Amino acid sequence: MKITPWMQGKLTMTVTTAKWSLDDYHRMIEIGLLVSRKVELLNGEIINMAPEGAEHAQINTDSAEYLRELLGSKALVRDAKPITIPESNSEPEPDLAIVEAQRAIYRSHHPYPENIFWLIEYSQTTLSKDLDIKRKTYSAASIPEYWVVDLKNQQIKVFREPINGDYSQELTLTSGEISPLAFPEIKVSIQRLLKGF
Numbered sequence: 001m002k003i004t005p006w007m008q009g010k011l012t013m014t015v016t017t018a019k020w021s022l023d024d025y026h027r028m029i030e031i032g033l034l035v036s037r038k039v040e041l042l043n044g045e046i047i048n049m050a051p052e053g054a055e056h057a058q059i060n061t062d063s064a065e066y067l068r069e070l071l072g073s074k075a076l077v078r079d080a081k082p083i084t085i086p087e088s089n090s091e092p093e094p095d096l097a098i099v100e101a102q103r104a105i106y107r108s109h110h111p112y113p114e115n116i117f118w119l120i121e122y123s124q125t126t127l128s129k130d131l132d133i134k135r136k137t138y139s140a141a142s143i144p145e146y147w148v149v150d151l152k153n154q155q156i157k158v159f160r161e162p163i164n165g166d167y168s169q170e171l172t173l174t175s176g177e178i179s180p181l182a183f184p185e186i187k188v189s190i191q192r193l194l195k196g197f
Helices: 005-010 024-028 056-072 127-138 190-195
Strands: 039-042 045-048 077-078 097-098 116-123 147-151 155-163 166-173
Touching: 039 127, 056 077, 056 097, 056 116, 056 190, 116 127, 127 147, 127 155, 127 166, 147 190, 155 190
Parallel strands: 116 147
Antiparallel strands: 039 045, 077 097, 097 116, 147 155, 155 166
């Protein structure tokens, strides 16, 4: 069939990205398909994760230790471990997830949104992803609090009060202390999160 100029304007092609379910993703993990790849599932899409630089890795480690000291047995601090968001077919791996101390339950599944007190992402090269797709994914799941530690600009973005798929409150902090919503008696040093020990 010969395509005339008139027909060229009428022919369109729709490209649709295949979405993966949590079950699909878990099967890929079980059979070892993703064993050599650093990826996470976000809204049904398998996304490559940026490699961690030395500064990012050490400050993240220092912060995990610091928060464990502050929180004691009140919560678990999981670093670089998956959380599961069934509603959006997402299984991201936040740098730090502060979750209910439900060790036995987490042997059968990763923490769900209702188990999460707050999440922290450390950003050096992933700031746009952390402030956009991850913020929206976490807020849509009603995770009550989300902190983005921007190492390049030496500031922390604090997002709270998820409403209609986004956080209604945003704070930018460069110094001082902050209390997480779930633990108002705890004072977290902004400098410790930005600089480590």
